[in-house]
Amino acid sequence: MTDLHTAEIALAVNGTEHTLSVHHHWSLLDVLRVTLGLTGAKRGCDRGECGSCTVLLDGTPVNACQVLAVRAAGREVLTVEGLAPAGELSPLQQAFLDEDGGQCGFCTPGFVMAARALLDSNQSPTDDEIREALSGNLCRCNAYGRILASVRTAAQRGAQLV
Numbered sequence: 001m002t003d004l005h006t007a008e009i010a011l012a013v014n015g016t017e018h019t020l021s022v023h024h025h026w027s028l029l030d031v032l033r034v035t036l037g038l039t040g041a042k043r044g045c046d047r048g049e050c051g052s053c054t055v056l057l058d059g060t061p062v063n064a065c066q067v068l069a070v071r072a073a074g075r076e077v078l079t080v081e082g083l084a085p086a087g088e089l090s091p092l093q094q095a096f097l098d099e100d101g102g103q104c105g106f107c108t109p110g111f112v113m114a115a116r117a118l119l120d121s122n123q124s125p126t127d128d129e130i131r132e133a134l135s136g137n138l139c140r141c142n143a144y145g146r147i148l149a150s151v152r153t154a155a156q157r158g159a160q161l162v
Helices: 028-035 091-098 108-121 127-133 144-156
Strands: 006-013 016-023 054-057 060-063 076-078
Touching: 016 028, 028 054, 054 108, 060 108, 091 108, 091 144, 108 127, 108 144, 127 144
Parallel strands: 006 076
Antiparallel strands: 006 016, 054 060, 054 076
16 A cells, blocks of 8 residues: 555566565665665665665666665566575675685675676676776775676676576
8 A cells, every 4th residue: 555655666676576565665675674674775874875776677787775665666686586586596696605705794685686797798808997997996805906806707607697
């Protein structure tokens, strides 16, 4: 049921269609974490500065904390959970595990999603292109070298495919 403060939206998340009643002020991150129980995207700074909440919106990496849920209506959202729908890690996720790119793991889903967007558009990125694509994500553990190696390994393995 909707009222003056809510709206009904249709949203495709990880290939599944959802019809949701959301408050006008809710972010996409709120809907993903609270309403849909998809907790891979993390609430970090809540200002769009750390990248911990990165998801793909119609294939483009966005900070879910900065996108109003009503603005995502009718669009396609891919979260880190959507990379492994059958419970097996995607090649990209496996590369992060193999190269120890996860460290504490808090920022990892955001880095993985930004890397996924890069590899979808560029199957053989240079180190500079990887750094540029991941520049909106911060790692508090300072694992940047391992994260770079993870994306490089994923590219070598053809990880742009789910």
